[in-house]
Amino acid sequence: MALHGNLIVSIEECKGCGLCVEACPPKVLHLTQQLNHCGYHTVEYTGQGCTGCGICFYVCPEPGALAVYRLAA
Amino acid sequence: MDGYVLAQHRAHSFYPVFDRKPDAQHQTHYCPGCGHGILHKLIARAIDELGIQDRTIFVSPVGCAVFGYYYFDVGNIQAAHGRAAAVATAVKRTRPQSIVISYQGDGDLAAIGSAEILHAANRGEPITVFFVNNAIYGMTGGQVAPTTPVGAKSTTTPFGRSVENEGYPLRVCELLAALEAPIYLERVALGNNKQITAAARAVKKALEIQVKGLGFSLVEILSPCPTVWKMTPVEAQRHVRDELAAIFPAGVYRDRSKDAVPWNAPARPPGDVRGMLGIAPSNGKKPAPPGTFVDQRIKIAGFGGQGVLLLGEILAEAGMRAGLEVSWLPSYGPEMRSGASNCSVRLSTAPLDSPVVSSPNVLMALNEPSLRKFLPDVEPGGAVFYNRTALPEDCRRQDVHFILRPFTELADELGDARAGNMVLLGAFLQMSRALPLEAVGAALAHMIPSERLRALDLEALERGRQLVKEILP
Ligand SMILES: Cc1ncc(C[n+]2csc(CCOP(=O)(O)OP(=O)(O)O)c2C)c(N)n1
Numbered sequence: 297m298a299l300h301g302n303l304i305v306s307i308e309e310c311k312g313c314g315l316c317v318e319a320c321p322p323k324v325l326h327l328t329q330q331l332n333h334c335g336y337h338t339v340e341y342t343g344q345g346c347t348g349c350g351i352c353f354y355v356c357p358e359p360g361a362l363a364v365y366r367l368a369a
Numbered sequence: 370m371d372g373y374v375l376a377q378h379r380a381h382s383f384y385p386v387f388d389r390k391p392d393a394q395h396q397t398h399y400c401p402g403c404g405h406g407i408l409h410k411l412i413a414r415a416i417d418e419l420g421i422q423d424r425t426i427f428v429s430p431v432g433c434a435v436f437g438y439y440y441f442d443v444g445n446i447q448a449a450h451g452r453a454a455a456v457a458t459a460v461k462r463t464r465p466q467s468i469v470i471s472y473q474g475d476g477d478l479a480a481i482g483s484a485e486i487l488h489a490a491n492r493g494e495p496i497t498v499f500f501v502n503n504a505i506y507g508m509t510g511g512q513v514a515p516t517t518p519v520g521a522k523s524t525t526t527p528f529g530r531s532v533e534n535e536g537y538p539l540r541v542c543e544l545l546a547a548l549e550a551p552i553y554l555e556r557v558a559l560g561n562n563k564q565i566t567a568a569a570r571a572v573k574k575a576l577e578i579q580v581k582g583l584g585f586s587l588v589e590i591l592s593p594c595p596t597v598w599k600m601t602p603v604e605a606q607r608h609v610r611d612e613l614a615a616i617f618p619a620g621v622y623r624d625r626s627k628d629a630v631p632w633n634a635p636a637r638p639p640g641d642v643r644g645m646l647g648i649a650p651s652n653g654k655k656p657a658p659p660g661t662f663v664d665q666r667i668k669i670a671g672f673g674g675q676g677v678l679l680l681g682e683i684l685a686e687a688g689m690r691a692g693l694e695v696s697w698l699p700s701y702g703p704e705m706r707s708g709a710s711n712c713s714v715r716l717s718t719a720p721l722d723s724p725v726v727s728s729p730n731v732l733m734a735l736n737e738p739s740l741r742k743f744l745p746d747v748e749p750g751g752a753v754f755y756n757r758t759a760l761p762e763d764c765r766r767q768d769v770h771f772i773l774r775p776f777t778e779l780a781d782e783l784g785d786a787r788a789g790n791m792v793l794l795g796a797f798l799q800m801s802r803a804l805p806l807e808a809v810g811a812a813l814a815h816m817i818p819s820e821r822l823r824a825l826d827l828e829a830l831e832r833g834r835q836l837v838k839e840i841l842p
């Protein structure tokens with residue numbers, strides 16, 4: 297299956313709230329064991345199955361934690 | 370990532386770096402999962418999309434969002450608790466072209482600020498209010514809010530909110546919908562991505578209404594506060610969806626945006642108000658000549674007894690008689706005599722937004738402590754009048770104009786050292802030409818009843834004008 301979307305997480309900005317994990321329709325996000333400099337378990341994209349829908353971006357409270365990419369038509 | 374385009378990313382209207390803390394330059398100070406962050410992003414996005422970043426003024430509240438000015442790269446003002454809608458009113462009225470956002474929590478808007486919001490809405494002020502209802506006081510650690518659900522425990526309702534003791538949850542949209550003036554009132558929620566998308570539309574619409582100049586718009590946002598609610602962010606979102614939305618139904622409570630006509634800045638008061646109030650003879654009021662722009666931000670400082678406050682009052686009175694917008698703001702020292710005193714005066718052809726002068730373009734320093742205190746604040750290019758012929762070694766600046774004359778001593782030679790303020794006034798008038806002499810004469814006639822003193826003052830004024838003529842013929 298072609299990858300329609302892609303996601304870049306800014307580890308230092310993520311606060312590990314998990315709202316994006318909950319909201320992502322294809323469930324391609326999870327929280328890692330790793331802690332960032334603020335002590336939060338940050339989110340990670342499995343690398344497979346992102347549709348580029350942008351939902352994670354909208355539910356995330358941090359201005360720059362997530363950047364969503366979409367395959368140009 | 371060949372072939373990919375950026376679809377969603379950080380809005381332009383946020384600062385690229387948040388200066389608040391060296392170790393958190395990109396993060397907000399909000400708790401993980403807090404609704405304030407989500408709403409900030411919706412607002413920043415809408416500002417970007419509407420292209421209004423360079424004319425938006427964001428009024429931050431007291432509450433968890435008090436640091437809004439660290440995040441939004443727009444004009445910012447921090448208001449006292451509950452007063453955001455009143456401050457926003459002032460900003461909008463003095464700067465009608467700006468887009469003014471009043472961002473308020475439920476403690477801020479529905480408790481301490483209930484009067485301000487009610488009257489701003491009732492007057493139909495053409496501002497946009499974002500009202501964050503998280504049903505609790507967040508910043509102060511969880512006291513009951515007017516919006517707290519019945520039965521909910523808080524630090525001030527340890528057995529749960531009771532109707533007998535604290536009354537019913539206040540429904541702000543419903544309340545404001547009873548008024549004639551509001552154009553747009555909607556309640557949205559941040560309970561899941563669908564609700565957040567709807568909230569994004571409402572936020573943008575509310576701002577668009579202001580851009581079109583249609584009138585008062587308010588969006589109430591049911592917002593998670595996981596920390597005080599003692600829930601995980603995901604549980605808090607569910608609580609918004611299931612519990613809060615049942616008490617505060619989402620929906621449009623008013624939408625007159627289709628029929629509303631664009632609002633124009635309120636007309637100036639009719640007739641000659643100054644004449645009616647007796648502060649100036651009706652026929653004496655001269656509007657400032659068109660095309661001349663006056664913006665004098667004057668700081669006057671010295672010892673009590675040097676006539677600092679009176680000099681300010683005379684300037685303001687004369688400005689008023691010359692048809693300018695004026696303000697006079699005294700600041701008294703703790704002692705009545707010989708203590709330090711200062712005042713701020715503004716004279717302007719444009720409406721004034723604030724009587725505070727923090728970066729003066731004119732400093733009148735009648736003694737050395739005043740010079741030391743205020744010289745660093747003077748705007749580059751500004752004028753500094755100092756009551757001596759030389760500056761202290763360590764008080765030099767290359768980027769301001771100094772007028773160094775012993776005003777007090779010159780007045781003493783004329784017979785009364787107390788008229789030093791008038792010598793200084795004369796020098797200022799000659800140099801700035803901000804005010805016509807007749808206006809100053811009329812102000813003196815009004816404020817100095819003693820003919821003897823007035824004659825002395827006029828003489829002192831003339832002496833001051835001569836001083837500057839000698840420097841700048
Ligand atoms: C005049 C005044 N009274 C009280 C306070 C203390 N105070 C600070 S924040 C706050 C409540 C804020 O609650 P809310 O408006 O709901 O915002 P939130 O923190 O929940 O976002 C109070 C009472 C204050 N700063 N100033």
Ligand code: SF4
Pocket residue numbers: 301302303319320321322323324325341345346347348349350351352353364
């Ligand atoms: S863009 Fe959509 S599919 Fe991709 S990670 Fe975000 S929510 Fe999931």
Ligand code: SF4
Pocket residue numbers: 309310311312313314315316317338339355356357358361362402
């Ligand atoms: S919503 Fe944002 S802050 Fe929360 S886990 Fe996802 S990326 Fe991190």
Ligand code: SF4
Pocket residue numbers: 398399400402403404405433503507508593594595596597
């Ligand atoms: S206390 Fe509540 S409202 Fe304040 S930042 Fe934390 S979650 Fe947000």
